[in-house]
Amino acid sequence: MKLLLTSGGVTNPSIHEALVQLLPKPVPECRALCIPTAQWGHPMCGPSSVQGFLAAGPTWRNFSGLGWASLGVLELTALPTIGEERWVPWVREADVLLVDGGDATYLSHWMRESGLADLLPSMPDLVWVGVSAGSMVMTPRIGQYFVEWPAAPDDRTLGAVDFSIFPHLDAFPTNTMADAERWAADLGGPAYAIDEQTAIKVADGSVEVVSEGRWRKFGS
Numbered sequence: 001m002k003l004l005l006t007s008g009g010v011t012n013p014s015i016h017e018a019l020v021q022l023l024p025k026p027v028p029e030c031r032a033l034c035i036p037t038a039q040w041g042h043p044m045c046g047p048s049s050v051q052g053f054l055a056a057g058p059t060w061r062n063f064s065g066l067g068w069a070s071l072g073v074l075e076l077t078a079l080p081t082i083g084e085e086r087w088v089p090w091v092r093e094a095d096v097l098l099v100d101g102g103d104a105t106y107l108s109h110w111m112r113e114s115g116l117a118d119l120l121p122s123m124p125d126l127v128w129v130g131v132s133a134g135s136m137v138m139t140p141r142i143g144q145y146f147v148e149w150p151a152a153p154d155d156r157t158l159g160a161v162d163f164s165i166f167p168h169l170d171a172f173p174t175n176t177m178a179d180a181e182r183w184a185a186d187l188g189g190p191a192y193a194i195d196e197q198t199a200i201k202v203a204d205g206s207v208e209v210v211s212e213g214r215w216r217k218f219g220s
Contacts (some may be wrong), residue, residue: 001120002127003160005135007167008196009062012212015199022127022203023095032068037076038099038133041106041149046062047115053100063131064098076107079114092121094126100131101167102141106153111137117158124179132167135200139164145183161202164191171196175214183220191218 002022002097010016010207021029034054039045051057056065064071072090074097086143091097097214100106111117120126127137128210135143140159143166162188180193192200197213 001123001160002125003135003138003163004127004129004201005132005138005165006129006199006200007165007169007171007194008022009060009131010037010066010129010199011062012197012213014210015197018027018199018201018210019127019129021202024125024127025095028067029069029072031072031093032064032096032150032181033072033074033090033094033097034064034101034212035074035076035097035107035134036102037110038095038137039100039108041078041103042101043148045105046103063100063129074116076114076116080117084115087114088119091110091116091126096127096129098184099128099130099137101134103147103149103152104133104136104139104145105155106149107133107137108157109149109152120160135167136165141187143179143183143187143195145179145186161198162190163207163219164189164190165200166193169193169195169198171214180216181218187218189219192216193218 036050129215137157138160141155144155168175172218184191194211198211198215201208
């Protein structure tokens with residue numbers, strides 16, 4: 001699987017070019033599945049934000065609104081009740097998964113419970129485009145700073161990459177570089193702080209920061 005891990009989506013030409021490089025065909029020819037599940041685990045998200053994401057509304061023009069050939073919905077909380085024979089073909093037919101933000105520990109839980117986490121390693125050409133928690137879920141830990149789901153046992157996530165991500169750098173009063181420094185010190189491992197104009201591209205074992213904004217790497 002190929003990853004484009006963003007804070008705010010495909011927000012500038014450099015990130016768009018990185019996406020084009022990862023996809024098997026042009027954006028208007030690619031079939032996308034939207035995964036809104038992380039939103040249900042975060043107190044700031046709800047029906048209106050999920051609706052905007054799935055409807056490719058104006059706020060999501062840099063994500064679900066990029067002009068995909070088709071947009072479907074993959075709600076992970078439903079998958080355990082319908083059987084793999086139904087939903088696995090949906091994923092295998094997709095070119096890209098668009099994974100929105102919310103709480104990364106909640107998303108990680110349902111990726112495991114649904115079986116999606118086990119399926120993804122068998123799909124090397126599938127592209128995962130994450131926003132915020134949709135990116136953080138691929139890291140080993142998100143730090144207690146970002147855990148909003150009350151039932152989360154800890155801050156661990158899937159560990160598909162070996163670094164952590166501090167998103168929305170400078171976008172909120174509590175997401176300053178000083179906040180990122182304290183967060184990274186608590187984690188003790190490699191990590192990136194990225195703003196809305198930055199993404200991390202992961203493909204074929206290489207990690208590349210794509211940015212027209214501000215970012216910083218912590219650790220080795």
